[in-house]
Amino acid sequence: MAQQRMLAVTYLTELESEIRVEVAGPGVDEALQKLIEANVPKTEHIKRYNLLIQQGSKSNFSLERESGHTELPSYQKSGNIELFEDPAGGYNIDDVPNLYLDLDKHEQLSQRNFFGKKLVVRESIRPMNWEIGSETKEILGKVCTKATIKFPDHSATDSETIYTAWFCKEIPAVFGPNGFYGLPGLILQIESVYDETITAIKIEYLSKKVPIEPPKGQVVSAEQFEKMFNEKLEELKSRSESDFSDWEIKH
Secondary structure, three states, X not given: OOOOOOEEEEEEEEEEEEOOXXXXXXXXXXXXXXXXXXXXXXXXXXXXXXXXXXXXXXXXXXXXXXXOOOOOOOOOEEOOEEOOOOOXXXXXXXXXXXXXXXXXXXXXXXXXXXXXXXXXXXEEOOOOOOEEEXXXXXXXXXXXXXXXXXXXXXXXXXXXXXXXXXXXXXXXXXXXXXXXXXXXXXXXXXXXXXXXXXXXXXXXXOXXXXXXXXXXXXXXXXHHHHHHHHHHHHHHHHHHHHHOOOOXXXX
């Protein structure tokens, strides 16, 4: 692959996240329900800023900052019900603060903050099967072309998730946000069916070279990570059932 100038792109993700708290148990009363409704907002508006550094066959996509999260109030008692925080409520398997791609080695390394431990999940990657269309639009004053790609939806049988990319042929870079790659130009925007849009808000060429390095942490395979995650969920479920056997909280 020909030598390219080092490129830095800042992306902004804005999304509305629904907040749901459900309480069930033998002593749930009207006072508790009103307490929840009065103190828990219905949605939260999240702003996420990420930085993509790329050159040649390597890229690093990292979280810079995030804002807009709502801290749920800590309820104590209502009648004879005590409300505790769900022990697994603060963990999201999809949170990836750092994602590294090396197309020459055909691998992806993604950092996961796994219940206080930093893990790096190593996966092999294959070419992405994009369908490039003719529709165009402008982003940051650059003409971008539409492309779509489909991935199997593992949460539903015989279903697919469609992503739309807008890439700029004028900028010779094959990468984009969130591990997307493989188009003949820099990806400036990714849209998904989940109403989450990631858009470039700043593009700059770096005068000084910045190391493009994989994230640090204990390296595990995707299969090992899935096994560890499922075992942790079973542990949390077992602990929750033993501690609070007659009521349940869901976030």
